[in-house]
Amino acid sequence: MKKKFNTKVIHSGHGPDKETGAVMPPIHLSSTFKQMEPGNFEYEYARTKNPSRDVLEKLLAQIESGDKAFAFASGMSAINTVCDLFGTNYHIVCSDDVYGGTRRLFDKVKSNIDVTYIDFDKNINWNDEIKENTKFIWIETPSNPLMKIIDIKNTVNIASEFKLPVICDNTFASPYNQRPLELGADMVVSSSTKYLGGHSDIVGGSIVIKENKEYAEKISFIQNAVGAVPSPFDCYLLTRSIKTLSVRMKQHNENAIAVSNYLSNHPKIEKVFFPGTDKRHKEIAEKQMDGFGGMMSFVIDSDINGVKTFLKNLNLFTLAESLGGVESLIEHPAIMTHASIDPSIREKLGISEALLRISVGIEDVDDLISDLDQALSKI
Numbered sequence: 019m020k021k022k023f024n025t026k027v028i029h030s031g032h033g034p035d036k037e038t039g040a041v042m043p044p045i046h047l048s049s050t051f052k053q054m055e056p057g058n059f060e061y062e063y064a065r066t067k068n069p070s071r072d073v074l075e076k077l078l079a080q081i082e083s084g085d086k087a088f089a090f091a092s093g094m095s096a097i098n099t100v101c102d103l104f105g106t107n108y109h110i111v112c113s114d115d116v117y118g119g120t121r122r123l124f125d126k127v128k129s130n131i132d133v134t135y136i137d138f139d140k141n142i143n144w145n146d147e148i149k150e151n152t153k154f155i156w157i158e159t160p161s162n163p164l165m166k167i168i169d170i171k172n173t174v175n176i177a178s179e180f181k182l183p184v185i186c187d188n189t190f191a192s193p194y195n196q197r198p199l200e201l202g203a204d205m206v207v208s209s210s211t212k213y214l215g216g217h218s219d220i221v222g223g224s225i226v227i228k229e230n231k232e233y234a235e236k237i238s239f240i241q242n243a244v245g246a247v248p249s250p251f252d253c254y255l256l257t258r259s260i261k262t263l264s265v266r267m268k269q270h271n272e273n274a275i276a277v278s279n280y281l282s283n284h285p286k287i288e289k290v291f292f293p294g295t296d297k298r299h300k301e302i303a304e305k306q307m308d309g310f311g312g313m314m315s316f317v318i319d320s321d322i323n324g325v326k327t328f329l330k331n332l333n334l335f336t337l338a339e340s341l342g343g344v345e346s347l348i349e350h351p352a353i354m355t356h357a358s359i360d361p362s363i364r365e366k367l368g369i370s371e372a373l374l375r376i377s378v379g380i381e382d383v384d385d386l387i388s389d390l391d392q393a394l395s396k397i
Contacts, residue, residue: 023081023194024264031077031257045254046070066242070250074257075224078210081193081260083200084226086234088241089253093189093209094119095246096223098127100185100207102244103236104153106130111147111154113138113168115161115367116187118356126358138168139298148180154204158187159196160303163315163351163375164368165291167299170306174202189213192342194267195309199228212342213312216259216266222248266344269380270312276383277376277390281316286394288372291315312378313341315351322371324397325350329374331393334386341377346386348376 021029032043046069051061061067071089078087090096097120107130112120114135124133134147138157155177159168170186177184183204188196192213198206208214210222227233241247248256278292292314293303303310318325329337335348339355349355351369359369378386 021080026080027077027194027263028261030080031075032073043070043073043254043257045250047250064250065245065247068247068250068253070253070257071248074248074253077257077260078214078224078226081197081263082188082206082226083197084206085229086237087224087226088237089210089248089256090223090225090241091246091248091252092221093207093211093223094123095244096207096209096225097123097187099225099237099240099244099246100154100205101128101131102240103233108132108151108153109134109149110156111136111152112156113158113161113166115164115166116156116158117162117189118351118358120156120158120187121363122358138173139166144176144180148182152180152182154183154185156185156187158190160190160293160311160313162190162313163291163356163373165190165293165296165299165313165315167293167296167302167307169302170198170201170203190313190341191307191311192263192267194263195271195311196307199226201306204228204230205233210256211340213267213270214260214263214342215256216263216342216344218340218343218345220252220255220259222252222256266380267309267312270378271309273380273383273386274310274312274314274378277378277386278314280387280390281314284391284394286319286397288317288319313375314378315373315375317370317372318374318394318397320372320397325372325374327397328393331396332389333393334381334389335376335393341375343377344380346377346379346381348374351375 049064053059074089075087109132111134114137157168174184185205186198186203188198188206189209189212206226208224210224275294278295281287282290282295293299294310335346338347339349356369
């Protein structure tokens with residue numbers, strides 16, 4: 019039976035437990051497993067393979083329309099694994115506006131990787147950007163924190179001319195709103211801490227790939243060798259949380275549109291970055307996404323003191339890093355999530371002291387708008 023997305027999130031990955039009939043899969047906490055004889059086993063050691071992780075990975079592969087999925091202890095450990103998959107001393111092309119931790123890893127940890135950052139909004143001469151040792155193209159769409167939308171199909175078409183894989187960070191969209199593998203991408207990476215987890219109570223990451231035996235074997239090897247895997251309980255929490263992804267994302271999407279419309283018409287807001295308000299990005303988003311998501315950024319017409327006054331007067335929006343939880347969060351990228359990026363690069367990208375990023379939760383949207391309104395009135 020071919021299932022649609024809302025059915026996949028509930029019924030993929032497992033059925034009733036064969037031994038007990040339990041509707042939810044049991045949590046297998048054991049760190050080791052009995053072997054029938056040396057080398058004859060289904061499960062050997064929990065770092066290598068665990069029944070609870072198997073359930074999660076099958077679920078992730080289904081909802082991302084992939085062939086294989088791999089769960090990690092964090093989004094960054096997943097990204098690190100992608101880097102290690104391609105060896106050492108190589109070049110990559112990366113969209114210029116990405117999570118600060120991604121740039122930190124590429125620029126300050128992976129010293130043997132050469133990275134060219136490109137603004138996909140501009141005309142690009144790809145022959146000048148691709149090198150002999152270029153291994154892949156990395157895109158994050160929607161981007162963090164400026165909400166740029168990159169045409170995935172177009173990027174895949176360009177990459178195919180150079181026989182390069184396209185890897186997409188899908189964290190901001192979630193597989194509910196966007197499935198890059200269906201658009202031709204070779205891998206999709208997510209911080210499952212965010213919308214997949216949805217309750218700000220877990221840290222995790224994932225890689226999902228199209229059918230590719232070489233990638234599958236190498237990622238599985240690195241996952242086991244490095245051991246940055248989620249605990250069985252974390253796997254259970256994610257499996258449980260993904261079951262409500264569809265209903266949560268519908269409300270995130272709806273609330274974000276209303277908040278974006280409010281901010282776009284407020285005299286103290288200079289600019290709003292949201293796929294549903296930017297004409298160019300909206301056109302691409304409508305083509306490849308099923309919703310605009312719950313993330314947006316905006317620039318306040320004030321100095322840093324006014325921005326801090328605004329933040330202090332919020333009641334429902336919690337000043338905190340991360341995103342994708344049921345509660346609304348707000349953060350200051352230049353000081354918080356993107357502080358590791360060199361100031362000159364932040365300035366070039368447009369990550370100013372007046373820029374704020376919000377993760378719109380699923381509260382009553384009238385209450386959220388009232389909270390923003392009263393806080394803006396204080397500056």
